[in-house]
Amino acid sequence: MQTILIVGGARSGKSRRALELARQMPGERVFIATAEPSDTELAARIERHRRDRGPEFTTVEAPIDLVDALEAAAGADRVVIVDCLTLWLGNLMHYERDVDAHSAALVAFLKTAPGPVMLVSNEVGTGLVPTASLGRAFRDAQGELNQAVAAVCECVELVVAGLPVVVKPG
Numbered sequence: 001m002q003t004i005l006i007v008g009g010a011r012s013g014k015s016r017r018a019l020e021l022a023r024q025m026p027g028e029r030v031f032i033a034t035a036e037p038s039d040t041e042l043a044a045r046i047e048r049h050r051r052d053r054g055p056e057f058t059t060v061e062a063p064i065d066l067v068d069a070l071e072a073a074a075g076a077d078r079v080v081i082v083d084c085l086t087l088w089l090g091n092l093m094h095y096e097r098d099v100d101a102h103s104a105a106l107v108a109f110l111k112t113a114p115g116p117v118m119l120v121s122n123e124v125g126t127g128l129v130p131t132a133s134l135g136r137a138f139r140d141a142q143g144e145l146n147q148a149v150a151a152v153c154e155c156v157e158l159v160v161a162g163l164p165v166v167v168k169p170g
Contacts, residue, residue: 003110004118004170005150008159009126015083017159018118019053022079025116030073030080031057034066034088049083057081063091067105076115085121089145093138103145110152121146123158 004021008014022029031053037043050059062069066088073080082088092099110117124142150156155170 002113002116003153004116004155004157005121005146005153006118006157006159006164007121007123007146007150007167009123012159013162014120014122014159015049016052016162017157017164018081018083018120021118022081022116023056025079027076027115028078029057030060030078032060032062032066032069032073032080032082034063034082034084034091036063036087036091063088064095064097067102067109070106070109070113070117074109074113074115074117079116079118081118081120083120085119085145085149086124086142089142090138093141099141099145103148107148107152110149119149119153121149 004018006014006018033046033049035042035046037046053059060069060073066082070080070082089099091097092102110119122142123146124139130136130139150168153168155166156168157164158167159165
């Protein structure tokens with residue numbers, strides 16, 4: 001499979017699932033990280049994720065320019081993980097970037113990805129409706145992004161309590 005979207009709730013095992021799938025595939029492994037260490041707790045999470053994936057993955061930091069990073073990293077002899085679309089979207093919104101343009105560029109790239117690409121994203125539409133307008137705007141944008149990416153990915157998995165459920169078989 002060329003493109004796989006892995007969605008699920010917070011701490012559901014999405015990243016672990018992506019790593020597991022990548023380790024089953026031949027080739028060089030590249031991890032594109034979208035998180036920015038904005039506080040000590042997030043910095044500790046980022047470091048824990050680095051330890052979990054170990055030295056077998058080359059890490060590329062791409063909090064904003066995800067498509068540029070994908071174009072540079074993807075190839076027939078490489079497996080690429082993007083972790084995660086949710087943080088990337090939050091960065092785009094925080095820095096007031098054109099979410100629609102960036103999302104469209106990502107979808108266009110995925111349609112012609114030259115090698116395996118796995119994307120991790122949070123499913124945010126099953127919880128409470130946010131009380132703040134910014135929270136609702138983010139939730140809506142995340143839902144739209146997940147739908148657009150799922151439509152072009154060959155496979156979509158939902159991870160629940162560490163267990164993958166195939167939503168769209170590849």
